Amino acid sequence: MFFKKSIFFGNIVKVTKCAWQYHDKNDDLGPVFDYYRYCANEAIRIGIEKKITSKFKLYYQLYHKLRLDSQFHCKHVYGALECAASRLKIYKKTLKKKPNAKRPYISKNHLILDNQSYKIEKNIVRIPTESGKYVFIKLTNYVYKKIMDTKLGNITITDDKIIISYSRDIKEQNPTNSVGIDRNLENVTTYNSQGNCIVYDLAKAQRIVTSYCRIKSKFRRNDSRIRKKIFQKYGKLQKNRAHSILHYTSKKIVSENSGIIMENLKGIRKLYKKGNWQGRKHRQKMNSWSFYELQRQIEYKARWLGLPVEYVKANGTSTKCAICGSRLVPEEHRKMFCSICKSGVDRDVNAAHNILLRGTRVVPNGIAGEAVMAELDSKEQVICRVDAVKSCDGINLPIT
Numbered sequence: 001m002f003f004k005k006s007i008f009f010g011n012i013v014k015v016t017k018c019a020w021q022y023h024d025k026n027d028d029l030g031p032v033f034d035y036y037r038y039c040a041n042e043a044i045r046i047g048i049e050k051k052i053t054s055k056f057k058l059y060y061q062l063y064h065k066l067r068l069d070s071q072f073h074c075k076h077v078y079g080a081l082e083c084a085a086s087r088l089k090i091y092k093k094t095l096k097k098k099p100n101a102k103r104p105y106i107s108k109n110h111l112i113l114d115n116q117s118y119k120i121e122k123n124i125v126r127i128p129t130e131s132g133k134y135v136f137i138k139l140t141n142y143v144y145k146k147i148m149d150t151k152l153g154n155i156t157i158t159d160d161k162i163i164i165s166y167s168r169d170i171k172e173q174n175p176t177n178s179v180g181i182d183r184n185l186e187n188v189t190t191y192n193s194q195g196n197c198i199v200y201d202l203a204k205a206q207r208i209v210t211s212y213c214r215i216k217s218k219f220r221r222n223d224s225r226i227r228k229k230i231f232q233k234y235g236k237l238q239k240n241r242a243h244s245i246l247h248y249t250s251k252k253i254v255s256e257n258s259g260i261i262m263e264n265l266k267g268i269r270k271l272y273k274k275g276n277w278q279g280r281k282h283r284q285k286m287n288s289w290s291f292y293e294l295q296r297q298i299e300y301k302a303r304w305l306g307l308p309v310e311y312v313k314a315n316g317t318s319t320k321c322a323i324c325g326s327r328l329v330p331e332e333h334r335k336m337f338c339s340i341c342k343s344g345v346d347r348d349v350n351a352a353h354n355i356l357l358r359g360t361r362v363v364p365n366g367i368a369g370e371a372v373m374a375e376l377d378s379k380e381q382v383i384c385r386v387d388a389v390k391s392c393d394g395i396n397l398p399i400t
């Protein structure tokens with residue numbers, strides 16, 4: 001059993017995490033936010049005009065101009081220029097796909113400071129505003145405990161939140177076990193190398209998402225400002241409720257302390273676009289599927305412990321038999337039947353088993369060799385069939 005990057009095991013890697021909390025609104029931060037936004041937007045304007053996307057070139061062009069007559073701390077200019085440079089890079093990329101893309105503009109109140117600019121003493125963060133003037137924010141015990149013995153990174157401050165990134169060095173583990181994870185709309189199924197299978201129910205999280213979608217669809221007033229406010233409110237509530245269930249699940253999966261293997265679902269949203277011969281309700285349901293959030297949580301939690309995370313192709317994981325490799329015949333209630341093994345199998349368990357086998361380079365029928373390795377190593381992945389079975393009711397959809 002081995003992973004693709006097996007030669008790198010034992011390496012020391014840097015892993016990063018974020019901790020955040022709310023803070024009380026401070027009026028002293030208001031002018032700093034305005035100055036930061038002014039600097040960033042000015043840098044974006046000049047960057048587009050002179051076609052600059054490099055951070056250092058922006059410093060060279062703009063630093064003295066922006067520092068002129070300003071009483072604010074010079075570190076804010078650095079933060080703003082860095083922020084502008086990253087926005088310009090994204091804009092340059094999107095221009096290739098969409099020539100009429102909207103110009104970037106920073107409208108939100110925020111500050112980004114590097115770890116040289118702020119100071120944490122005991123549980124109080126000191127943020128410079130002007131020369132000799134500071135703003136103090138008290139950290140909660142929870143956040144302070146998390147960042148206590150770690151290396152501190154950038155800090156982001158918004159109107160009501162403070163986000164601190166922290167990192168540590170960890171030795172990459174080489175776990176003896178690995179676990180294949182199959183993500184579905186209403187459950188997550190894991191299958192580990194000892195043959196144990198666990199099904200985590202996520203139906204509640206999906207119910208929360210659909211109920212908020214229904215509430216939002218009832219909004220009738222033709223006023224975009226009020227709509228934005230109300231949608232933001234419901235979006236926050238939905239996120240808080242649904243993500244806590246996902247956090248619970250991802251924590252349990254990672255606590256097994258084995259290598260993580262997941263299917264690569266990049267580009268799956270393209271299958272549920274308008275004009276793909278699917279119903280509106282079905283598309284709405286499939287597009288509200290939060291597969292990426294669970295993947296993100298599992299990945300960062302596993303990396304924090306030094307566990308390897310790998311992605312495999314998603315094609316045909318639930319239609320091929322994990323034991324003999326032949327095509328399965330669908331039956332009722334998410335059951336599949338293998339005509340060669342002469343046995344029925346749950347489709348999610350079979351998919352998780354297949355993912356585990358792909359990740360650990362064991363192929364059904366026992367074929368092994370360079371040809372198979374080459375096929376599994378290729379990174380390009382095309383999902384060319386509408387996979388109706390990700391949803392639990394398994395409606396038969398026309399194949400595009």
Ligand SMILES: [Zn+2]
Binds near residue numbers: 325
């Ligand atoms: Zn079979």
